[in-house]
Amino acid sequence: MQECIIHTPIGYTKITADIDGIASISILNSEETITAIVPELLKDCVYQLQEYFEGKREEFHLRLNPQGTDFQKTVWKALQNIPHGTRISYLELSKKLGDIKAVRAVANANGKNPIWIVIPCHRVIGSDGSLTGYAGGLAIKQWLLNHENPLKQQSLF
Numbered sequence: 001m002q003e004c005i006i007h008t009p010i011g012y013t014k015i016t017a018d019i020d021g022i023a024s025i026s027i028l029n030s031e032e033t034i035t036a037i038v039p040e041l042l043k044d045c046v047y048q049l050q051e052y053f054e055g056k057r058e059e060f061h062l063r064l065n066p067q068g069t070d071f072q073k074t075v076w077k078a079l080q081n082i083p084h085g086t087r088i089s090y091l092e093l094s095k096k097l098g099d100i101k102a103v104r105a106v107a108n109a110n111g112k113n114p115i116w117i118v119i120p121c122h123r124v125i126g127s128d129g130s131l132t133g134y135a136g137g138l139a140i141k142q143w144l145l146n147h148e149n150p151l152k153q154q155s156l157f
Contacts, residue, residue, distance in 0.1 A: 004035035004042050009053050009147075010140050017041045021065030024114040025049075027136040045118075052117065055147070058084035060118045068112060075109035082123045085150040089127040111135060117144065 001023065003016040012028040022045055038046050044062065051057035066076055078097055082088050088096075090110070094103040111133060113121040122144040126132045134141035 002039040002041045004038045004046065005032045006038075006046055006049070007034055008049065010136070010143055013049070015042050015045055015049075017045065018065065021063035022115055022118065023065050023067060025116050025118055026114070027116065027140060049117065053147075058148075062118060064115055064118065066114045066119065068109070068114070071105065072109040072112055075106055076113055076115070076119050076121075079110065079113065079119050079121055079124070082120055084120075085148045087123050087125050087145065090124055090132075091127045093124060107132075123148075 001016055001018050003014060005012055005014050005028070007013070008027075010027055012030070012032045012034075014024070014026050014028055014032070015022065016024045019041070022042075025045070048057055048060050048062060052060070066073065068076070074097065075093070078093060090103050090107045091100070093110075094100050094106045097106060107124075110121045110124050113119050113135075116122070116136065122134060122141045124132075131138050131141055131145075
């Protein structure tokens with residue numbers, strides 16, 4: 001497993017991967033030493049994340065290898081179909097997966113997503129439009145949603 005730490009607008013970010021693909025992307029809770037030389041396996045991921053944060057990328061094209069149960073992987077795959085700049089509720093996601101009664105299980109799988117941003121779990125909100133739990137904290141979730149908002153506030157001057 002190879003790893004690197006980069007600095008992003010939302011904090012220090014750790015990326016891990018092996019030859020089968022990206023295994024995790026997570027925001028760290030503390031200041032870390034930035035990786036001086038990014039391992040070859042991670043260069044494309046770092047590049048695509050940089051483009052995302054610069055507002056130049058809306059879709060990721062990476063080989064992913066998240067570890068989880070079959071159900072979790074099904075939810076994570078469905079998350080990848082939520083378009084950039086949109087939001088969906090846990091209930092809507094459950095309906096798309098074919099089982100409205102699985103809303104809590106869907107929310108739990110969403111919360112265990114190991115590949116933040118690329119698998120956009122931040123785009124899932126409460127049925128009433130409220131922000132709900134996010135492993136990185138609600139402030140980061142709000143930042144990501146604002147970053148992806150197609151109707152960004154224009155300057156009057």
